[in-house]
Amino acid sequence: MPPGGAPATSRLARVQQPKPSGRYCFEISSDESDVEEEAACVHVQHATLHSWSDESSESEGEDEVSRTVQRDVTAIRLANELDPWDKWEQTCRRRAWYTIQHRGHGGTRSRTTTPAPDTGVDEIEEILARFQLKQSHMQKKEREAFEQRNASLWEGIDKAIRNAEKRAAEEAEQLANARKRQEEAEKQAKIAREAELKRMDEEKKAAEARKREEDARKREQEQQQQKELATNVMRGGKHLWPVAKGEYERCYTFMKQVKEDILPSVAKNPDWKKQCFAAKRSITPKVGQLTNSKAEIARITLAIADVLEQARRVPDKDAAHRLYTWMLNHLSKCLIRQAEQEVAARQETAFPLARLVMGLLLREHVQLGDVLMARLVKKCPWILGYVPERGTLQEEEHRKRLGFKTADETVPSYVARMVGISAFYFACLQTPLDTVAACCGLPPSMSLEQAAQQLPDLLQPGRMWIWQVRSMASPVAQQAIVVSLWCTFLEVAGPPALVRYKKQAIKVWRLLLDEGLQGKLGAKSSDDVQRAAEVRLRLILETWSSTGSLGEHASPGRDMDP
Incomplete structure (x- = not known):
């Protein structure tokens, strides 16, 4: 600050940066005429240019060449004009030199006087520094x-x-x-x-x-x-053997069903098992007590029929069927056991057993025929006049199908059992139904003819003829046992068959005597059992041939005792 406290007047009052007008304008103090003159000159130049441009614009439509010249002149003038920044820089330099020169002249006038600091230079430098920054x-x-x-x-x-x-x-x-x-x-x-x-x-x-x-x-x-x-x-024709095979398979299948279904179901049910064993204890001794007495046959038949009827009247139909079938199966086993043991030893004991079976059938226990025949065929297929085929079966299984009890059973024992079972079956076929009905009675309101129609086919009297025909044909005729079976048939059912079939029976028996016993009946290599049966059969047929009857060869017991 200068002496006297008066503020120093800056020679450069104000500097302004160029404005967006396109020109940089500088405002200076009144004493800087040269700067004002320069600024005035700049404005005059711009005014001149604008006026020239306006004049050119007005004459634009007059001549295309004139417009081109004016545009070129304007471009030259603008090119020669300094940039506003350069002008501002030149102005600042002139001010700075002016200040320096003015300071030098003051020093020559008064070297002893301390020059006052020029604040304008500092301010400019400060402005320049700030601007540069x-x-x-x-x-x-x-x-x-x-x-x-x-x-x-x-x-x-x-x-x-x-x-x-x-x-x-x-x-x-x-x-x-x-x-x-x-x-x-x-x-x-x-x-x-x-x-x-x-x-x-x-x-x-x-x-x-x-x-x-x-x-x-x-x-x-x-x-x-x-x-x-x-x-x-x-074999006797195209239908003879297939029919016999079908009968055997049906019986075998039925017995298999009883064994696999009925028996296990009863064994698993304690109540059923209890009822069946009670019936078993009642049936078994009665079959063993059976004799050829008319009174005994009637008593035992009615007693067994009553036991079977109790099982059939069980309210539960399925239980009744299973209990009834189980009891019939047990009765059949008892009858066949008697045939294997007693009938094989005493042939006449077959007749009371046959009357018991026929009496039960007439009293409407028809299913007994199916169960009994299934067990008979299983034990002795010869009663059908059929030989089970070997096929793919093992030897042991085939022997079982033929009726062998064990694998080591001897031929005489086997033949004796088969003969006993066959005698029981033949006795059933020849038993007159009228004598059984008179002994055991019939159900109420049922005639003998109606009861006879209910008999199974395999227990009809006509099976006597079928058996004779099948046993005279191959392959049954080539079996060693067939000779013993023929002897049993003639002894048990011979007289009724001769009466029933007359001339046809005579032809068959004559053929049997003339050709069958000449090596065409039985096995080619005969054993002792077959040879003994051949002698026995020859005696029976020769007696019939000479006397017209079987005479003493017919089994006793055909008629019931009083």
């Missing part, structure tokens, strides 16, 4: 903004490149996957086509093989039928 800051900001924009731009470019590369990679991967799927699909299709072709080829070969097998089977069937036809001629 601001300019540097602006440049820095612009540079940072540029770098940021550049970085952002490159980042965007890199991102776009990465996205493009990613999309390209994804598209390539999708294309590769699609190509792979297509190749896999083509491969699978090829495999499927090959498999289909292979399957079709295999089916074709299989069809051809089946056709060949079918043709071979048909040829084999035809050959078998021809062979069977020729064999059936020896």
